[in-house]
Amino acid sequence: MPILYSFKRCPYAMRARIALFLGDIKCEIREIRLNNKPDHMIKVSPKGTVPVLILKNKVIDESIDIINWVMEQKNIFEDNLDEKDMHLTDALINLFDTKFKYHLDRYKYSSRYEDVDSDFHRNECLSILIKLESILDKDGWIFSHNINKLDIAILPFIRQFKIADPEWFENQIDILKVNKLLNKFLNSDLFKNIMFKYEVWKTDSKAVFFPMS
Numbered sequence: 001m002p003i004l005y006s007f008k009r010c011p012y013a014m015r016a017r018i019a020l021f022l023g024d025i026k027c028e029i030r031e032i033r034l035n036n037k038p039d040h041m042i043k044v045s046p047k048g049t050v051p052v053l054i055l056k057n058k059v060i061d062e063s064i065d066i067i068n069w070v071m072e073q074k075n076i077f078e079d080n081l082d083e084k085d086m087h088l089t090d091a092l093i094n095l096f097d098t099k100f101k102y103h104l105d106r107y108k109y110s111s112r113y114e115d116v117d118s119d120f121h122r123n124e125c126l127s128i129l130i131k132l133e134s135i136l137d138k139d140g141w142i143f144s145h146n147i148n149k150l151d152i153a154i155l156p157f158i159r160q161f162k163i164a165d166p167e168w169f170e171n172q173i174d175i176l177k178v179n180k181l182l183n184k185f186l187n188s189d190l191f192k193n194i195m196f197k198y199e200v201w202k203t204d205s206k207a208v209f210f211p212m213s
């Protein structure tokens with residue numbers, strides 16, 4: 001059975017857990033703390049980030065690669081996107097993983113950086129979300145009423161952005177559909193299942209499994 005090193009609140013680990021959940025791929029899950037990474041995790045993936053998925057014949061330690069691996073095993077998304085939408089998916093995931101994440105960190109954790117203007121970084125994130133808003137339909141869906149790779153890759157980051165100041169986020173009239181999309185995700189059974197709280201793993205812990213049900 002695969003082993004997954006994970007951290008509940010990490011948006012990268014969240015997107016990997018979503019893919020594994022949708023693919024119905026059962027793993028032994030090892031919840032970690034970033035300030036006390038298990039030796040075994042570092043041994044198999046020296047760069048020391050979560051998620052790490054250990055398979056029989058390889059280790060996958062990039063969240064997008066985990067999603068892609070699950071997609072190779074199973075057809076987890078109902079939509080067959082055309083080339084244009086697949087291209088848009090890749091471009092937007094890249095935008096969130098680079099620019100959005102950069103500004104999100106400086107907005108949310110501004111005290112960790114020297115000389116940052118957190119309002120500036122919040123606005124940079126907002127302008128990316130306004131771009132996303134422009135492609136959502138009136139009910140706040142991206143490509144259709146089904147979940148897609150783009151949803152699972154970016155919603156964990158939008159969640160983090162909202163959490164920094166939920167009231168401000170709710171009051172942004174330029175991203176009402178983004179808020180709708182996020183709320184659908186946060187209220188879903190999928191979200192509940194992937195956010196199950198596990199004890200932190202120790203070498204002598206009894207194995208626990210993901211998903212729980």
Ligand SMILES: N[C@@H](CCC(=O)N[C@@H](CS)C(=O)NCC(=O)O)C(=O)O
Nearest residue numbers: 010011012034049050051061062063
């Ligand atoms: N590119 C990696 C990034 C993963 C990542 O940065 N995860 C964070 C937690 S959210 C981490 O493990 N950071 C290591 C640390 O803070 O020591 C991926 O997509 O899997």
